[in-house]
Amino acid sequence: MAIIEQEPSIAALPSGAARTAAKPLGAFSRPRNPVGLKNWLTTVDHKKIGIMYGTASLFFLLWGGIPALLLRLQLARPNQGLLSGAAYNQIFTMHGTVMIFLVVMPMGAAFANYLLPLQVGARDVAFPRINAFSFWVFLAGGIMLNTSWFLGGGANGGWFNYAPNNGITYNPGVGIDFWNVGLLIAGIGSLTGAVNLITTVLNMRAPGMSWMRMPIFTWMTLVTQFLLLFAIPVLTVAQLLLLFDRRFDGNFFNVDQGSDPLLWQHLFWIFGHPEVYLMILPAFGIVSEVIPVFARKPIFGYPFMVFSGIAIGFMGWGVWAHHMFVSGIGPLSVTAFAVATMFIAVPTGVKVLNWLATLWGGKLILNTAMLFSIGLVTQFTLGGLSGVSHAVASADTQQTDTYYIVAHFHYVLFGGALFGFYSGLYFWFPKAFGYKLNEKIGKWNFWSMVVGFNLTFGPMHILGLQGMPRRMQTYDASQGFNTWNMVATIGSFILGVATLSILYNALVSYRAWRRAGRPDVGPDPWDARSLEWSIQSPTPEHNFDVSPTVTDLDDFWHHKYQEDDNGVLRRIATGKEVAQPGNGEGVHLPAPSYWPLVLALSFPLIGYGLIFSLWLCIPGVVLLITALYGWSLEPADDLDDDHGHGDHHERELVGANG
Amino acid sequence: MAETTATEDLDHEGAAAAEFADQLNDTPSDFVHHEEHYTSLGLSNMKLAMWLFLGSEVLLFGALISTYLLSKTRFITELVAGNPYVIEGISNGENGALVNEMIAEASVEPLFDIPFTSLSSFILLMSSLSMVLAHKSVTEGNYKNLRIWLSTTMLLGATFMAGQVYEFTTFYREGLTYDGSLLGTAFYTLTGFHGAHVTGGLIMLGSLIYLSFKNKMQMDRAETVELVGLYWHFVDIVWVLIFTIVYLIP
Amino acid sequence: MSTTTPQAVVDDHAPSHADDHEHHPTVITYWLTFVALVILTAVEVLWSYLPLDGVALVVPLLVMMVVKFAIVGGVFMHLQTDFKIxxxxxxxxxxxxxxxxxxxxxxxxxxxxxxxx
Amino acid sequence: MFTWGPKYLIGFSFVAWGGALLYGLITGGDIVGVASFGYKGGVGDHLGYTLLMGAFLITAVLAGVLFATRDGEAETLARLAGTDNVPQVTPPTAPSYWGALSAFGAACLMLGVAVSSVFLYLGIAVLVVVAIEWLALTWSDRATGDPATNRDVKDRMLAPIEIPMLGALAVAAIMIGISRIFLAVSKTGAVVAGGLVATAIFGTAVLLTQTNAPRRFISAAVAGLAVVVLGGGVVGAIVGERELEHHEDEIHSEDSGSTEEGMMIHE
Structure with a gap:
């Protein structure tokens, strides 16, 4: 169908007003800004969205880190009055909520967004606009959640906000409502993101990219997204029940009406336990990519890695009640869940052993990315071991609500997830921005983080076993918690500085790179294995010039190395030689769009309406519906765009018969 | 009808103008994905995504239904346990019948109008049939029937919702309020959620009807009809569950 | 609009997958399915009026519910036919x-x- | 001389002025007061009087301005531009119902101020819709020289709002209409009515798909259904709900809490 190439001739319009017809639609055409703020606001490019996820997540890391330091300051010495009890409650709740929902989850989403299409050899995700929407609605929810600080105080019931403490009776302020509505909104983003990324992995793989040729990171992210897909609705229901209770006088958690507040715990942890795995699995995936590259060996036991990830995904659904051992769920349930919890340690152990086996006998290159990966393996294993001790229900009864728990989950989430993400940041930074981060600062970054991390959370094991309870605003000098608390506080400040030093590193590296005349880092700076390294750095907007045809696991690596006649592995080409030149022409990319942002903005409006006045919901809903329809009726492309191929004009032929 | 002008005038002088108009009119997007792209599984992205979304909805309604069941049990247990009348009856040794009677009276079942709800179920099933016939029509290029069946689906769905409004009104008048009891909260939340989903489906159907009257819903967009159909049948399935679990099983 | 890979451009007029609509059931199948669903629902309602208690009441109702669920999913939502493509x-x-x-x-x-x- | 803009505005201002006078008199103002803008004497209800008088003043001034500037007069424009030929005036491309609808809205508004707030809100809603639609129509009529394109331009701008609103209105009308019928008739009657409605809808659909009915016939069938549903709804609403609380009270007095419906199920 070539008719599309014809310019509308002037004579064709009765009024002869062809030129005015070219752009008559104002805001209703699709935006076309290659650079600038508007481009970032309207982009549907998975790479830009990934970078925005990462930036937002780093920002929230800062935002959630300040409360953490405040907590440590308050606990540094006995009987301190730095924070009031009320402020303390809000601060630890918001610290947990921000770190889990607005740092670790979006950081996983950042890597997933940036890397999934590249690793499976696709141009973009399956639904680029939904992808942009996922990000914006996450950000809208996150910001809305945090505006509670200025509009009446944050939530104060712990990140899980147990019922009935979260009810209007015990918590009349708006903090819980903000927590509730903010996370509901962010959850929409997670859900749409999950649908999008799963579809991408299942359906957008390059020719030849069969299941067992997918990189481990892709696999782990796929499992993660399935967990999100099925876990988010459960949280949504729990939060909606709470919303109805608080705003519309429902009775779901109202003990006076005979309800059982334990329902909240069940629903929350049915979501909450898969949540734990969906926070750690992306980090596992990153480490499984980094270690083989810098150990100069293929990953050991690839199928075991894959299937243990899938096993974790399934088993993660059967262990939620181990968060509730002391809630009175009864001995039978406790036994069943304790046994299930012990079993879930097996696939995780398989992963750790596989990483060790990959490292074993490898020619290790101990750069920052590798160090962070090894850091994950060690720190996470420590956290995993304390986790196994929770599986023993009788021991857990003693440990519940002590600092031992705090130590455990920080070891798995900070020492696990965040170390993995830092490894990924150092590893993929040159792919995204075209220059490496400074190794020297990087190593400082790593070692100071390890020291700070262990100083902060190591002592908490001891404190917990000594009996120091969580969520207590202060303690008495006679209780014997003084020394270790001081150590932990000192450690936390080291950790704070160390965590931030990656930003300093980025700044220094960028300046050095600019001063050196922006040298080309090359497509494959690490001599790596997966497909994203077979294209130029920074990644061209169209990703692949031609869709790669995949014949092996680590296909790119096999283009560089092959066995010679004697069965010895030899390098036959450099990454630069086999990489795609990045000059794709005539590639038809999805046009940017305003609607994802507009649609996302309607949600906080409705959210504020639910909290303050239902009248606000009316403009919110109108905006929502308008955005939805504007979205679906939006033309595929800007009119002046070069269509390349008349890919959506077969319709006219059919239309003529109708 | 703008579209007909645009397509019929192709051989006239205004061909390019019509083409231009048609471009403006053209609404392909992920919403109406009608291209046959290469995909790894050979399946359409939209349809796969729809099924994934429905999978996540299963968990949502599962949570709501189990919440309702738990609330109902709790409500009755609490009611019996806290009622001196019943305790007295138990101590007198005549507990069985009395307790059962108490439960039957206090529960939501006496309010149920099973004949009417059965009718609602039939109406929703009917709408499923007309939905699937609408899809059939569009794959065969029979746009007249497409419009008729889509409209029928929407009308039947709206009738179902009218039944819901009627039911809620009568229940409310007879004393089952949203905030009055745990049972009321759970019942209205569950059925209300289903109702909200039906309403969403109705609006989608309305859009399809509008587009089909504008000649924008044609054979190549059959998948859009199918996707809305998938959603609609899913809502029907949920009602099948609710009808049996909530209404029929005491 | 998702991306167009070069393959897709080549394949544009020769779709890479089977046209699944051809496999969908006929109108008669749909009507028969509907009749089956109506009958099942009627039996369900009648069953709920029978003077039964406990398992005898609940289990058949649940079975019929599952069957209805499967029929709608299988025929109306095309799972049965899509399964084969x-x-x-x-x-x-x-x-x-x-x-x-x-x-x-x-x-x-x-x-x-x-x-x- | 008078183009249609000033014509409409002048008409509007007269109606508003008359409405204001009438309203002021009805609500207790005296003749001198309402005629002198309350300079001497009462104007009755202040809010309504001010609203209507404000509408009168605004439209009158606008009409004056448009007339003075000879807005939309082709001859004047030609004279100003110094051309001999009068430029071609684009006639309206499609019938416009907005004028009629806006009159309806204005009438509702006045009725609402005088009688019941329901009409007031209805009038405001209609006028808002008319304002948006009419503005978009007028704007799009000048977007290009091609009427078909203009229509599409307008559709593209307004369809995202129109489609869901129309859909929601239709669904709401059916829902409210039919549920009023159900509520008005007896319990068994509701089942019968529901069955009839569903059968009618489905039966009509089957008939229409089976026969090769002409378009007019289909439209008539749909219109008939709509009239039945809406008419039934209105009748149902007027008849009112059957007495639901009554049963409960009755039973309460004789038997602790069981309702008649409960007994019906068990029978």
Missing amino acids: LNGYWFTLAFGIAIALAVAVYITVYATFKFQI
Whole structure:
């Protein structure tokens, strides 16, 4: 169908007003800004969205880190009055909520967004606009959640906000409502993101990219997204029940009406336990990519890695009640869940052993990315071991609500997830921005983080076993918690500085790179294995010039190395030689769009309406519906765009018969 | 009808103008994905995504239904346990019948109008049939029937919702309020959620009807009809569950 | 609009997958399915009026519910026919995992409440 | 001389002025007061009087301005531009119902101020809709020289709002209409009515798909259904709900809490 190439001739319009017809639609055409703020606001490019996820997540890391330091300051010495009890409650709740929902989850989403299409050899995700929407609605929810600080105080019931403490009776302020509505909104983003990324992995793989040729990171992210897909609705229901209770006088958690507040715990942890795995699995995936590259060996036991990830995904659904051992769920349930919890340690152990086996006998290159990966393996294993001790229900009864728990989950989430993400940041930074981060600062970054991390959370094991309870605003000098608390506080400040030093590193590296005349880092700076390294750095907007045809696991690596006649592995080409030149022409990319942002903005409006006045919901809903329809009726492309191929004009032929 | 002008005038002088108009009119997007792209599984992205979304909805309604069941049990247990009348009856040794009677009276079942709800179920099933016939029509290029069946689906769905409004009104008048009891909260939340989903489906159907009257819903967009159909049948399935679990099983 | 890979451009007029609409059931099948659903619903309602208690009442109702569920899913939502096309089982798989998870998880919750003591 | 803009505005201002006078008199003002803008004497209800008088003043001034500037007069424009030929005036491309609808809205508004707030809100809603639609129509009529394109331009701008609103209105009308019928008749009657409605809808659909009915016939059938549903709804609403509380009280007095419906199920 070539008719599309014809310019509308002037004579064709009765009024002869062809030129005015070219752009008559104002805001209703699709935006076309290659650079600038508007481009970032309207982009549907998975790479830009990934970078925005990462930036937002780093920002929230800062935002959630300040409360953490405040907590440590308050606990540094006995009987301190730095924070009031009320402020303390809000601060630890918001610290947990921000770190889990607005740092670790979006950081996983950042890597997933940036890397999934590249690793499976696709141009973009399956639904680029939904992808942009996922990000914006996450950000809208996150910001809305945090505006509670200025509009009446944050939530104060712990990140899980147990019922009935979260009810209007015990918590009349708006903090819980903000927590509730903010996370509901962010959850929409997670859900749409999950649908999008799963579809991408299942359906957008390059020719030849069969299941067992997918990189481990892709696999782990796929499992993660399935967990999100099925876990988010459960949280949504729990939060909606709470919303109805608080705003519309429902009775779901109202003990006076005979309800059982334990329902909240069940629903929350049915979501909450898969949540734990969906926070750690992306980090596992990153480490499984980094270690083989810098150990100069293929990953050991690839199928075991894959299937243990899938096993974790399934088993993660059967262990939620181990968060509730002391809630009175009864001995039978406790036994069943304790046994299930012990079993879930097996696939995780398989992963750790596989990483060790990959490292074993490898020619290790101990750069920052590798160090962070090894850091994950060690720190996470420590956290995993304390986790196994929770599986023993009788021991857990003693440990519940002590600092031992705090130590455990920080070891798995900070020492696990965040170390993995830092490894990924150092590893993929040159792919995204075209220059490496400074190794020297990087190593400082790593070692100071390890020291700070262990100083902060190591002592908490001891404190917990000594009996120091969580969520207590202060303690008495006679209780014997003084020394270790001081150590932990000192450690936390080291950790704070160390965590931030990656930003300093980025700044220094960028300046050095600019001063050196922006040298080309090359497509494959690490001599790596997966497909994203077979294209130029920074990644061209169209990703692949031609869709790669995949014949092996680590296909790119096999283009560089092959066995010679004697069965010895030899390098036959450099990454630069086999990489795609990045000059794709005539590639038809999805046009940017305003609607994802507009649609996302309607949600906080409705959210504020639910909290303050239902009248606000009316403009919110109108905006929502308008955005939805504007979205679906939006033309595929800007009119002046070069269509390349008349890919959506077969319709006219059919239309003529109708 | 703008579209007909645009397509019929192709051989006239205004061909390019019509083409231009048609471009403006053209609404392909992920919403109406009608291209046959290469995909790894050979399946359409939209349809796969729809099924994934429905999978996540299963968990949502599962949570709501189990919440309702738990609330109902709790409500009755609490009611019996806290009622001196019943305790007295138990101590007198005549507990069985009395307790059962108490439960039957206090529960939501006496309010149920099973004949009417059965009718609602039939109406929703009917709408499923007309939905699937609408899809059939569009794959065969029979746009007249497409419009008729889509409209029928929407009308039947709206009738179902009218039944819901009627039911809620009568229940409310007879004393089952949203905030009055745990049972009321759970019942209205569950059925209300289903109702909200039906309403969403109705609006989608309305859009399809509008587009089909504008000649924008044609054979190549059959998948859009199918996707809305998938959603609609899913809502029907949920009602099948609710009808049996909530209404029929005491 | 998703991306157009070069393959897709080549294949644009020769779709790479089977036209699944051809496999969809006929109008008569749809009508028969509807009749079956109506009959099942009628039996369900009648059954609920029978003077039965406990298992005898609940189990047949649940069975009929599941059968209705399967019929709507299989015929109206085309799972039965889509299952046979290339990789179409993925639809069933995505939905099936969700149902299995939901049933398992929520029954466990229910059981946990039952065996509380 | 008078183009249609000033014509409409002048008409509007007269109606508003008359309405204001009438309203002021009805609500207790005296003749001198309402005629002198309350300079001497009462104007009755201040809010309504001010609203209507404000509408009168605004439209009158606008009409004056438009007339003075000879807005939309082709001859004047030609004279100003110094051309001999009068430029071609684009006639309206499609019938416009907005004028009629806006009159309806204005009438509702006045009725609402005088009688019941329901009409007031209805009038405001209609006028808002008319304002948006009419503005968009007028704007799009000048977007290009091609009427078909203009229509599409307008559709593209307004369809995202129109489609869901129309859909929601239709659904709401059916829902409210039919549920009023159900509520008005007896319990068994509701089942019968529901069955009839559903059968009618489905039966009509089957008939229409089976026969090769002309378009007019289909339209008539749909219109008939709509009239039945809406008419039934209105009748149902007027008849009112059957007495639901009554049963409960009755039973309460004789038997602790069981309702008649409960007994019906068990019978």
